[in-house]
Amino acid sequence: MAIQLTINDQLHHLDVAPDTPLLWVIRDQLELTGTKFGCGVASCGACTVHLNGTPIRSCVTPISVAAGGEIRTVEGLEGSGDPIAEAVQQAWGEKDVVQCGYCQSGQIMSAVGLLKETPNPSDEQIDSYMSGNVCRCATYVRVKDAIKTASDKLEG
Amino acid sequence: MSVAISRRNFLKAGASGAAVLLVGINPRGALAAGQQSTEFNPFVRIDADGMVTVIIKHFEMGQGTTTGLTTLVAEELDADWSRVKPQFAPSDNAKYKNLAFGSQGTGGSTAIANSFMQYRQAGAAARELLVKAAARVWQVAPQQIRVEKGVLSAGNHRGSFGDFVELAAGMEPNPEPILKSPEQFQLIGKQKLPRKDSKAKTNGSARFAMDVKLPGMRYVVILRAPKFGGKLIDFDASQATKISGFVDAKALPNAAGVAVYAENTWAALQARNAIQAQWDLSGAEQRSSDQLVADHRAVNQSPQHQAKSDGTEQVAALVDAAPRRIEAEFSFPFLAHAPMEPLVCVFEPTANGVRVLDGCQFPAIAHGTIAAVLQLKPEQVEIETLYAGGSFGRRATPTADYHVEAALAYALLGQKLPVKLIWSREDDIRGGYYRPMAQHRASIGLDENGQIIGWDHRITAKSILIGSPFESVMVHNGIDHTTIEGVADSLYTLPKMSVGVTNFETPVPVLWWRSVGHTHNAYVIESLIDMLAHETERDPVELRLSLLDRSHKEQARLAGVIEAARDLADWKPGQKRGFAAHYSFNTFVAVVADVSADGDKVHVDKLHIAVDCGVAINPDVIRAQMEGGAGFGLGAVMRNAITLQDGEVVQSNFPDYQPLRMADMPAIEVRIVSSNEAPTGVGEPGVPPTGPAVANAIFAVTGKRILDLPMTNSGLSFV
Numbered sequence: 001m002a003i004q005l006t007i008n009d010q011l012h013h014l015d016v017a018p019d020t021p022l023l024w025v026i027r028d029q030l031e032l033t034g035t036k037f038g039c040g041v042a043s044c045g046a047c048t049v050h051l052n053g054t055p056i057r058s059c060v061t062p063i064s065v066a067a068g069g070e071i072r073t074v075e076g077l078e079g080s081g082d083p084i085a086e087a088v089q090q091a092w093g094e095k096d097v098v099q100c101g102y103c104q105s106g107q108i109m110s111a112v113g114l115l116k117e118t119p120n121p122s123d124e125q126i127d128s129y130m131s132g133n134v135c136r137c138a139t140y141v142r143v144k145d146a147i148k149t150a151s152d153k154l155e156g
Numbered sequence: 157m158s159v160a161i162s163r164r165n166f167l168k169a170g171a172s173g174a175a176v177l178l179v180g181i182n183p184r185g186a187l188a189a190g191q192q193s194t195e196f197n198p199f200v201r202i203d204a205d206g207m208v209t210v211i212i213k214h215f216e217m218g219q220g221t222t223t224g225l226t227t228l229v230a231e232e233l234d235a236d237w238s239r240v241k242p243q244f245a246p247s248d249n250a251k252y253k254n255l256a257f258g259s260q261g262t263g264g265s266t267a268i269a270n271s272f273m274q275y276r277q278a279g280a281a282a283r284e285l286l287v288k289a290a291a292r293v294w295q296v297a298p299q300q301i302r303v304e305k306g307v308l309s310a311g312n313h314r315g316s317f318g319d320f321v322e323l324a325a326g327m328e329p330n331p332e333p334i335l336k337s338p339e340q341f342q343l344i345g346k347q348k349l350p351r352k353d354s355k356a357k358t359n360g361s362a363r364f365a366m367d368v369k370l371p372g373m374r375y376v377v378i379l380r381a382p383k384f385g386g387k388l389i390d391f392d393a394s395q396a397t398k399i400s401g402f403v404d405a406k407a408l409p410n411a412a413g414v415a416v417y418a419e420n421t422w423a424a425l426q427a428r429n430a431i432q433a434q435w436d437l438s439g440a441e442q443r444s445s446d447q448l449v450a451d452h453r454a455v456n457q458s459p460q461h462q463a464k465s466d467g468t469e470q471v472a473a474l475v476d477a478a479p480r481r482i483e484a485e486f487s488f489p490f491l492a493h494a495p496m497e498p499l500v501c502v503f504e505p506t507a508n509g510v511r512v513l514d515g516c517q518f519p520a521i522a523h524g525t526i527a528a529v530l531q532l533k534p535e536q537v538e539i540e541t542l543y544a545g546g547s548f549g550r551r552a553t554p555t556a557d558y559h560v561e562a563a564l565a566y567a568l569l570g571q572k573l574p575v576k577l578i579w580s581r582e583d584d585i586r587g588g589y590y591r592p593m594a595q596h597r598a599s600i601g602l603d604e605n606g607q608i609i610g611w612d613h614r615i616t617a618k619s620i621l622i623g624s625p626f627e628s629v630m631v632h633n634g635i636d637h638t639t640i641e642g643v644a645d646s647l648y649t650l651p652k653m654s655v656g657v658t659n660f661e662t663p664v665p666v667l668w669w670r671s672v673g674h675t676h677n678a679y680v681i682e683s684l685i686d687m688l689a690h691e692t693e694r695d696p697v698e699l700r701l702s703l704l705d706r707s708h709k710e711q712a713r714l715a716g717v718i719e720a721a722r723d724l725a726d727w728k729p730g731q732k733r734g735f736a737a738h739y740s741f742n743t744f745v746a747v748v749a750d751v752s753a754d755g756d757k758v759h760v761d762k763l764h765i766a767v768d769c770g771v772a773i774n775p776d777v778i779r780a781q782m783e784g785g786a787g788f789g790l791g792a793v794m795r796n797a798i799t800l801q802d803g804e805v806v807q808s809n810f811p812d813y814q815p816l817r818m819a820d821m822p823a824i825e826v827r828i829v830s831s832n833e834a835p836t837g838v839g840e841p842g843v844p845p846t847g848p849a850v851a852n853a854i855f856a857v858t859g860k861r862i863l864d865l866p867m868t869n870s871g872l873s874f875v
């Protein structure tokens with residue numbers, strides 16, 4: 001099936017089966033490998049991307065659902081001019097959040113989504129919004145810290 | 157930052173005509189320098205533009221090695237931190253061995269410890285060469301030259317590292333370069349030195365094996381037996397041919413499964429679902445977990461081996477005759493590692509052999525095994541190490557299990573096409589190589605005053621190392637050291653202790669899992685000490701300190717972290733909190749846990765952690781490893797178990813092997829005890845004491861003593 005998809009402001013014309021998960025189109029076909037495969041069942045958040053500005057789990061999103069939409073992946077955050085994305089990535093560096101790093105694209109995409117919705121989240125709001133993003137290295141203390149740092153910077 | 161430059165570029169050092177200085181160790185173990193690395197193994201490379209590259213002989217699974225080893229070189233070199241980058245070493249067992257094991261690989265929290273002198277010496281030798289070269293050019297005495305942040309200066313002379321690499325490369329390095337004394341350190345011990353892998357891991361550019369795509373590459377998944385030890389009889393792939401992108405399916409020659417080839421990952425996964433296979437399960441594990449636990453308990457009654465000098469019967473008699481006794485049995489389940497990046501590796505044909513792209517934890521084993529499977533000479537195999545998306549031990553198996561699968565799948569296509577082997581999360585959770593199930597029984601005899609007079613301890617678990625290449629080193633008289641570590645060699649003074657050991661037999665493959673035997677052994681010892689404190693109405697901290705003899709160096713250091721954690725948490729006798737301490741991988745960690753409970757609903761609120769790991773090279777990495785280790789240990793004891801039903805694994809993915817999540821994570825405060833001892837590892841030691849500290853806190857708050865893991869087995873839930 002012919003599909004049009006805008007990813008990181010670039011239009012792509014693709015021919016894929018409509019039930020193919022967006023994740024595999026992004027990774028295997030378009031080679032945007034910052035978006036990760038962790039579980040394939042919407043249970044870890046490693047595959048989080050934004051569809052029309054909202055975080056989604058691309059591993060369970062059929063390409064047909066994303067067709068015609070605007071997708072943003074972690075590679076598209078830098079230079080996107082989005083102050084929230086910039087603040088989040090910067091806070092991640094300041095706090096040295098990463099360990100193995102494999103979950104971090106997803107964490108960052110979710111964190112940007114959270115701060116868009118709730119610019120000044122409480123601990124409970126962070127816990128609940130980020131609950132779908134697993135980090136097996138358990139960097140949670142720093143993820144939370146970095147979200148607050150980014151929020152403070154944006155508020156200030 | 158890039159650590160993914162291929163080996164080809166790396167070996168071409170100097171070939172482009174631009175000067176370069178390489179410093180490393182030659183085959184005779186002496187420092188060597190030059191423009192070419194054919195004769196020795198470089199640890200440091202300095203280019204004409206002044207960029208310093210540190211060659212990292214260990215892999216990076218998040219533990220911070222790329223930052224740690226880079227720090228050691230940059231420190232002695234007086235380099236500018238922003239102009240130093242790590243690059244993974246090629247797989248070369250002779251040149252880049254881990255000095256702790258004598259072969260190339262990462263594990264046992266040894267990366268920093270074994271590299272500490274080696275990398276500093278290489279950095280110091282490079283610095284001396286640059287100084288010598290500058291002295292010659294400027295016609296000044298070497299002592300007049302200062303080096304600061306990558307700049308050499310003397311009087312009016314100033315130059316960067318790059319200006320002198322050519323001249324320096326032609327000079328003989330000092331065989332014993334002078335190393336800095338700890339007061340001179342600028343980078344080692346600095347509270348905050350930005351991680352070298354931070355940026356690439358926050359903008360999606362870090363390259364993992366999962367991210368590799370090569371022209372013509374086939375994506376492969378394996379259909380494996382539904383029960384451990386099953387063998388493939390036959391399969392039918394006719395339904396798979398309907399899947400677009402499916403290429404072929406072939407039986408693995410070792411009958412371990414069917415290799416399913418496709419043009420992309422999704423097609424491979426779908427095609428596998430469409431294949432029907434018949435299995436010979438006659439040699440497979442058929443038992444359910446309840447039966448396995450019962451069988452562990454049964455054989456644990458009469459130990460096969462005794463790890464201590466006092467015999468089982470002798471100590472049992474002492475305990476039987478004691479006026480007071482503490483008795484407990486503990487059960488631990490199989491645990492999966494579930495690294496965030498499922499197992500994956502890529503095989504690519506080269507002009508005369510194969511290149512393997514892998515987050516490779518143990519090149520020494522993978523390299524030889526791959527060569528053997530493909531019937532190649534070792535020099536025909538290259539391994540390019542990429543970032544690993546976690547491991548926790550899973551990426552290092554004594555059998556190189558996933559490398560063998562990939563090699564077989566690659567060979568079945570004639571070794572002509574690149575092949576990428578991918579494990580799904582289901583493959584990972586159901587694929588074995590678990591932390592062994594373990595059963596402990598302890599009977600402790602006390603005299604009227606509550607003093608220990610006998611400690612009869614019995615452990616049953618499947619041995620990790622019997623039958624592996626490590627058996628000759630780590631297994632003595634039938635006892636696998638990893639089964640008893642932390643019990644038989646506990647630092648506490650435990651008079652008249654016997655430790656009976658039984659090696660359980662099952663086809664379920666088992667493996668080291670972040671902190672190995674300490675995962676269950678620390679839980680048991682630290683729970684028993686807490687039970688002892690409760691029974692004898694003593695403060696758990698004071699009791700622990702009374703069991704340690706300060707004239708013994710290790711015991712004194714354990715006492716040191718116990719006091720540090722006590723002070724950090726402002727621990728007072730009688731409070732409803734949990735305490736545990738443990739010594740593992742030459743590092744000492746103590747934890748105070750604060751939990752709150754509403755009936756059986758528990759939340760872990762805060763962990764106060766004190767660690768003594770010798771010289772603290774990167775304090776922030778140490779803190780991160782304590783946080784991560786604590787979280788890893790905590791999630792497992794709370795709710796993780798791999799269970800079997802008639803030999804089949806019940807769990808399959810995160811929904812039923814529920815990992816620790818954001819809301820579960822306690823606040824964590826870490827105190828690093830200052831020390832001038834040689835640095836020791838931090839990747840694992842945070843795990844062992846966390847579980848028992850939390851269990852002891854739960855006992856203090858709820859009165860429930862948790863002996864059967866995970867904690868959810870005791871009716872607790874975590875909110």
Ligand code: FES
Nearest residue numbers: 038039040045059
């Ligand atoms: S891979 Fe999509 S949520 Fe895990």
Ligand code: FES
Nearest residue numbers: 100101135136137
């Ligand atoms: S950093 Fe390793 S899984 Fe999150």
